[in-house]
Amino acid sequence: MAKQKYWNGSDWIQISPSMQEFLDHLANNVLHTAYTTCATAVGTTAKVASLTGFTLVTGSRVTIKFTNANTASAPTLNINNTGAKAIWLNGTQVGSGGWEAGAVIEFVYDGTRYNAINDAGIGRLCNLETTNKNNLVAAVNELFTNVSSGKIQVAAAITDKGVNANGSDTFSQLASKIGQIATGKKWASGITSSSATTMAFRLGSSGTSTVSRPFITVSGLDFIPNFIIASTNGETGWGSITVFRRDGFGTLSMIRDIHISDTHWSSTSSGEIAGFRSDVGNAYVDGTGFRLPFKSPNINNIQWVAFE
Structure with missing residues (x-):
């Protein structure tokens, strides 16, 4: 390797190949180490x-x-x-x-x-798009936390609609449960019997007046009915349909009882009678079931339908 000349400001100097290699090595160390x-x-x-x-x-x-x-x-x-x-x-x-x-x-x-x-x-x-823009791991963790929080909120909203959901559910499971949410009015039906005894039911037409009547009791509902229909099938030679309507006026709830009796060849109707208070006394209509006065005692196979 030929010697190289360098200008030192006043005179030219020559550097031997070994010195040049040493300087190059030092420069390389500074650059890479x-x-x-x-x-x-x-x-x-x-x-x-x-x-x-x-x-x-x-x-x-x-x-x-x-x-x-x-x-x-x-x-x-x-x-x-x-x-x-x-x-x-x-x-x-x-x-x-x-x-x-x-x-x-x-x-x-x-x-x-x-x-x-x-x-x-x-x-x-x-x-x-995350709040943390300086650390990729922190940004990914932030994204995971936000997604997890969002799933919890979605699950809570689904549960509020009557379908059990959990924040640990997969997105596919949450989507499936959203499809299970009822979009119409709820209703339920069943068979019950009227009581052998009577209870005093508060009339809605006057302050504290009551009337003693047999009653029907139903439990296991998951909604508050607004209309209830109870019908008998004529096992004693007659049939009846009783319709209850629940009205809400502040703390006052009224039930209107329309009773229709049918014989073999003719029919009569009692029409609409005074309502019964369901917010006080023995009658009630709530989110778990109802107890309502009925016309006759010891009637079996009473078919009822309740509508939200």
């Missing part, structure tokens, strides 16, 4: 590191392993007391959670700040 560690506490803003032979100039590159994570809102980096410089990543200043403990980050100094080198395939973190 600028590595150190930083043990500054997690909450301290000014991160400090030392690196032998490091000079801070525009274009300087350095790789640092951070012993601790970062929780400071706007951390800076100061190497060899060259001054605290802001740390940026993908066009955004790094904030709390910028890196985890043990992270190894390469920086390039642009004359103003240290820019962390990021895999271009990940994209610019500043374009994330």
Whole structure:
């Protein structure tokens, strides 16, 4: 290898090949082995590191392993007391959670700040739609938390509509349960019997007046009926249909009883009689069932239908 000449400002000097190789080797070391560690506490803003032979100039590159994570809102980096410089990543200043403990980050100094080198395939973190735009893991965790919270709220709304759902259900399960939500009025039907004894039922037409009547009792509903129809099938030679209508006036609920009796060849109707109070006394209509006065005692196979 031929000797090379260099101008030292006044005279030309010659450097032997061995000296040139040595200088090239030193330059290569500076370029590729600028590595150190930083043990500054997690909450301290000014991160400090030392690196032998490091000079801070525009274009300087350095790789640092951070012993601790970062929780400071706007951390800076100061190497060899060259001054605290802001740390940026993908066009955004790094904030709390910028890196985890043990992270190894390469920086390039642009004359103003240290820019962390990021895999271009990940994209610019500043374009994330999450609140955290500085740490990919934190952003993904934030997304997971938001999705989980959203599922819990959706599950609660489904449960409020009468279909049991849980925040741990899959999206497919939640979608299936949404399809199970009843969109129309609820109704129920069954068979019951009238009582052998009577109870006093408060009349709605006057203050405290009561009338003693047999009654029917039904339980197991999951809605409050507004209309109830009870019918007999003529097992004693006659049939009847009793219609109850529930009206709400503040704290006052009224039940209107329309009773129709049929014989073999003729029919009579009692018409609408005074209502019974269902908010006080022995009659009631609620979200679990009802107890209502009935015309005759000991009647079996009374078919009832209740509508919301």
